[in-house]
Amino acid sequence: MSLFNNILVVLDPTADEQKALDRALELARRQGCKLTAFVSVYEFSYEMTTMLSGDERESMKHAVIKDRELWIANYLSAAREQGLDIAIKVVWHNRPFEAVVKAVLEDQYDLVIKGTHDHDVLKSMIFTPSDWHILRKCPCPVLLVKEHDWPEQGNIIAAVNAGSEKEHHLSLNQRIIEQAQQMAALLNAKVHLVNAYPGTPVNIAIEIPEFNPQEYNSTMQRHHKDAIFGLAKRYDIAAEQCHVLEGMPEDVIPKLARELDAEMVLIGTIGRTGLSAAIIGNTAEHVIDRLDCDVLALKPANFVCPLEKS
Numbered sequence: 520m521s522l523f524n525n526i527l528v529v530l531d532p533t534a535d536e537q538k539a540l541d542r543a544l545e546l547a548r549r550q551g552c553k554l555t556a557f558v559s560v561y562e563f564s565y566e567m568t569t570m571l572s573g574d575e576r577e578s579m580k581h582a583v584i585k586d587r588e589l590w591i592a593n594y595l596s597a598a599r600e601q602g603l604d605i606a607i608k609v610v611w612h613n614r615p616f617e618a619v620v621k622a623v624l625e626d627q628y629d630l631v632i633k634g635t636h637d638h639d640v641l642k643s644m645i646f647t648p649s650d651w652h653i654l655r656k657c658p659c660p661v662l663l664v665k666e667h668d669w670p671e672q673g674n675i676i677a678a679v680n681a682g683s684e685k686e687h688h689l690s691l692n693q694r695i696i697e698q699a700q701q702m703a704a705l706l707n708a709k710v711h712l713v714n715a716y717p718g719t720p721v722n723i724a725i726e727i728p729e730f731n732p733q734e735y736n737s738t739m740q741r742h743h744k745d746a747i748f749g750l751a752k753r754y755d756i757a758a759e760q761c762h763v764l765e766g767m768p769e770d771v772i773p774k775l776a777r778e779l780d781a782e783m784v785l786i787g788t789i790g791r792t793g794l795s796a797a798i799i800g801n802t803a804e805h806v807i808d809r810l811d812c813d814v815l816a817l818k819p820a821n822f823v824c825p826l827e828k829s
Contacts, residue, residue, distance in 0.1 A: 559618035616652035681746035769805035
């Protein structure tokens with residue numbers, strides 16, 4: 520059975536190269552699956568055509584959709600000649616991220632693949648990019664593709680929260696590690712576990728004279744090491760492939776990915792939305808913008824898509 524059977528590939532009409540499609544085709548060649556090349560289109564000039572008849576407006580809409588379908592078909596011609604099963608789906612929608620999530624809900628895709636790029640930090644604080652909306656709201660795993668190749672005998676990093684006893688973290692750790700091992704088997708790669716832990720709180724060290732920062736750090740590190748080695752033993756992962764590092768995840772994970780020249784990082788995202796997302800942000804999003812390799816983002820088992828009832 521394939522790891523992913525039904526994959527939605529989000530194409531970028533503004534890009535010369537379709538990184539997501541290239542990655543999806545590689546997956547299809549390795550494991551066999553159904554691919555759907557997807558684009559959402561919308562012409563804002565359509566809003567200015569209210570003086571036209573309903574038939575004329577529909578004709579304009581269908582012309583735009585048909586043009587985009589022909590554009591996709593041109594990209595797919597070589598792959599289709601090789602016998603790969605690739606469908607085309609073009610939808611009319613003025614919110615691309617919502618179009619993607621609704622397609623997943625309607626057609627039960629088990630993976631979304633999308634190309635990504637660095638986001639301007641200031642703009643990202645004001646306008647949430649489509650990538651981030653998809654990460655927060657998509658119910659299935661999302662593979663965000665960057666420039667890094669998938670070499671043989673490469674390294675895949677599973678980012679876990681091993682020190683937590685909360686049920687949703689334990690469940691997410693399991694999903695991340697199991698998915699990482701399946702990807703590693705598919706790509707002939709090695710799985711590494713990484714766990715970041717916080718350093719000594721500076722304010723406590725200053726305010727409480729008897730507080731021993733060295734002892735605190737040592738205890739914290741030992742707790743996280745015991746936890747990650749326990750996880751590794753359960754999944755037959757060698758101790759030398761476990762990395763417990765002091766610092767914030769958005770600093771630790773990209774640094775380790777560079778050191779290992781990782782081809783992929785798997786990370787959990789709780790899908791925080793609304794005011795908490797605007798103020799606190801999501802760890803996965805901060806990590807993704809600082810990585811040079813692909814990211815596979817997974818949701819908890821009990822995740823409920825906010826668009827499911829809309």
